[in-house]
Amino acid sequence: MLDLxxxxxxxxxxxxxxxxxxxxxxxxxxxxxxxxxxxxxNYFGITLVNRRTRPVxxxxxxxxxxxxxxSTVPQINHTKVTLKRLAHGQTGRLKLASECxxxxxxxxxILGEFRADWGEVEIDFATGFEPYPHxxxxxxxxxVLITTSKLLMNGLTYLPLFEYESRLVLAxxxxxxxxxxxxxxxxxxxxxIAYPVEADRLDIMEKFxxxxxxxxxxxxxxxxxxxxxxxxxxERGVAGLPDWVVADYEKKGWVISKRLGYDxxxxxxxxxxxxxxxxxxxxxxxxxxxxxxxxxxxxx
Numbered sequence: 001m002l003d004l005x006x007x008x009x010x011x012x013x014x015x016x017x018x019x020x021x022x023x024x025x026x027x028x029x030x031x032x033x034x035x036x037x038x039x040x041x042n043y044f045g046i047t048l049v050n051r052r053t054r055p056v057x058x059x060x061x062x063x064x065x066x067x068x069x070x071s072t073v074p075q076i077n078h079t080k081v082t083l084k085r086l087a088h089g090q091t092g093r094l095k096l097a098s099e100c101x102x103x104x105x106x107x108x109x110i111l112g113e114f115r116a117d118w119g120e121v122e123i124d125f126a127t128g129f130e131p132y133p134h135x136x137x138x139x140x141x142x143x144v145l146i147t148t149s150k151l152l153m154n155g156l157t158y159l160p161l162f163e164y165e166s167r168l169v170l171a172x173x174x175x176x177x178x179x180x181x182x183x184x185x186x187x188x189x190x191x192x193i194a195y196p197v198e199a200d201r202l203d204i205m206e207k208f209x210x211x212x213x214x215x216x217x218x219x220x221x222x223x224x225x226x227x228x229x230x231x232x233x234x235e236r237g238v239a240g241l242p243d244w245v246v247a248d249y250e251k252k253g254w255v256i257s258k259r260l261g262y263d264x265x266x267x268x269x270x271x272x273x274x275x276x277x278x279x280x281x282x283x284x285x286x287x288x289x290x291x292x293x294x295x296x297x298x299x300x
Contacts, residue, residue, distance in 0.1 A: 093123075229249050
């Protein structure tokens with residue numbers, strides 16, 4: 001029978017030199033501390049402390065228990081603190097996933113601010129494009145998903161970030177670049193350059209082509225926005241990208257963008273952060289969500 005209370009009692013005896021002073025440290029009576037010591041000595045049948053010395057000294061057996069206490073008690077105390085911080089959401093893991101790699105352009109500065117405020121939270125990223133990212137949030141594999149798809153799933157909540165216009169991206173020399181209006185029929189013989197996600201989850205497909213019962217002649221995929229732009233600039237195909245993504249490339253003259261359809265506002269999409277409802281109680285998640293809430297003022 002060797003408990004944590006015995007280890008802390010032996011440390012208090014060493015640090016304070018007497019039963020009386022150790023009892024004050026432990027908020028016990030001197031007789032209670034003496035009882036704990038006798039209990040331990042009787043259990044092992046060996047003397048641990050030389051009581052007649054001032055301050056008290058320890059036998060070889062007592063030294064063994066002190067060595068154990070010095071290696072064990074700090075670890076236990078550290079674990080207690082960590083568990084309390086975890087319970088209050090002050091530390092943990094934040095794993096992110098995004099359905100478009102271009103979103104990381106504005107996400108990285110936010111992560112920099114988050115690290116400064118929540119240095120004990122481990123930040124991780126899901127690698128590549130996942131086929132079912134919403135399921136990963138629901139199961140706990142991912143904590144925050146940046147998405148345009150508001151799927152109704154148990155336990156998930158969607159925090160609106162900002163709206164954007166999905167625009168057709170073309171090479172400046174592309175024949176469609178001269179048209180004032182782009183229709184689904186105009187794109188039915190084109191190759192779409194897109195991120196590697198299901199076709200019906202692409203904005204240009206979900207909100208423009210599929211409602212008109214139209215398809216692209218071919219879909220070619222790449223994970224890198226820079227490569228996507230390069231392929232479009234080389235007239236290997238066209239793309240559908242958020243207005244804030246294509247704007248910088250347009251300024252450089254590499255590509256141009258066109259409004260889709262006849263609506264004066266074009267194809268307007270909403271970006272969300274999908275999170276588990278139960279994770280919103282965590283302090284660090286509230287901090288991250290607060291930073292995301294400022295996006296609508298900073299992205300464009």
